[in-house]
Amino acid sequence: EGQLVESGGGLVKPGGSLRLSCAASGFIFSTYAMNWVRQAPGKGLEWVSYITSSSANIYYADSVEGRFTISRDNAKNSLYLQMNSLRAEDTAVYFCAKEGYKVWGQGTLVTVSS
Amino acid sequence: VVLTQSPLSLPVTLGQPASISCRSSQSLVHSDGNTYLNWFHQRPGQSPRRLIYKVSNRDSGAPDRFSGSGSGTDFTLTISKVEAEDVGFYYCMQGTHWPPQTFGQGTKVEIK
Numbered sequence: 657e658g659q660l661v662e663s664g665g666g667l668v669k670p671g672g673s674l675r676l677s678c679a680a681s682g683f684i685f686s687t688y689a690m691n692w693v694r695q696a697p698g699k700g701l702e703w704v705s706y707i708t709s710s711s712a713n714i715y716y717a718d719s720v721e722g723r724f725t726i727s728r729d730n731a732k733n734s735l736y737l738q739m740n741s742l743r744a745e746d747t748a749v750y751f752c753a754k755e756g757y758k759v760w761g762q763g764t765l766v767t768v769s770s
Numbered sequence: 771v772v773l774t775q776s777p778l779s780l781p782v783t784l785g786q787p788a789s790i791s792c793r794s795s796q797s798l799v800h801s802d803g804n805t806y807l808n809w810f811h812q813r814p815g816q817s818p819r820r821l822i823y824k825v826s827n828r829d830s831g832a833p834d835r836f837s838g839s840g841s842g843t844d845f846t847l848t849i850s851k852v853e854a855e856d857v858g859f860y861y862c863m864q865g866t867h868w869p870p871q872t873f874g875q876g877t878k879v880e881i882k
Contacts, residue, residue: 691871701810701818701861703871715869751817757808757863758829760817 658683658759660752665764672742672768678735678752678761686730689755692737694748695763704750705737720746742768771795771867775860775874781882782852790877792862794843799866806865809838809847812876813858822847857881 664676678690692704705726706715714726725738735752749763772795782788798805809822820829822838825845835850849856862874 700859700876701812701863701873703869703873706869706871717870756823757810757818757820758823760819762817 658754660754660759660761662750662752662761662764665750665766667767667769668742669770670743670768673738673740674742674766676737676739676750676752676764676766678737680733680735680754683754683759685728685733690726690728690735691753691755691757692726692735693751693753693760694746694766695751696745696748699748702748707735739766742766744768771798771864771872773862773864773872773874775862775877778875778877780877780879782849782856782879783882784854785851788849788852788856788879790847790860790862790879792840792845792847792874794845794864796867797842798845798864799842804866805841807838807840807845808863808865809836810861810863811856811858812861816858818861852879852881854881 659682661679668674689708691706694702694704704717707726723741727736747768749765751760751763753760774793776791798807805825807825810818810820812818821832821836826838837848839846859876861876865871
């Protein structure tokens with residue numbers, strides 16, 4: 657089924673940028689679509705973005721459209737989320753999840769605060 | 771699509787059954803005939819774990835005390851006999867009408 661490990665979270669000021677990474681192993685990464693899902697402190701799950709295996713199709717939640725960019729490097733078995741113009745409401749644990757949501761990473765915390 | 775779970779808090783007795791409802795604002799039957807409704811369990815500080823996919827298919831590794839049922843707009847997750855390890859939050863999620871894929875608000879299960 658595989659394993660996913662996120663990295664890149666941290667503390668950033670409002671208006672700042674951050675790039676999250678998700679390293680995949682144990683499955684043929686290049687054949688699966690991938691998702692980013694986030695969870696604000698004490699809140700539920702929110703789907704953020706989706707990318708097909710070839711990057712041909714990409715979708716975003718309205719809340720991040722125009723500010724976040726999902727991408728992937730199949731040669732490096734890696735998924736990315738470039739987050740710009742960050743807001744306090746983007747504070748959350750960000751999870752990457754394999755197509756179908758059978759496999760999730762452990763999450764990385766992003767805190768947007770001055 | 772809005773998913774509404776009930777109850778939002780569910781105190782349960784060990785060994786007793788428990789059920790969580792998930793109602794959708796529109797039918798979750800896809801044009802391909804499948805219904806893409808999943809159930810997840812999340813313990814505090816952990817990632818979500820998928821238990822059920824396409825309404826009633828139990829994932830490998832999910833205990834057989836968990837079952838999913840329903841159709842159209844009404845779905846139910848049932849735990850036949852609650853065990854201590856079942857505490858945490860449960861979420862339904864639909865993948866029929868997207869983007870966006872949507873989750874229910876979550877149901878907190880705790881032992882009485």
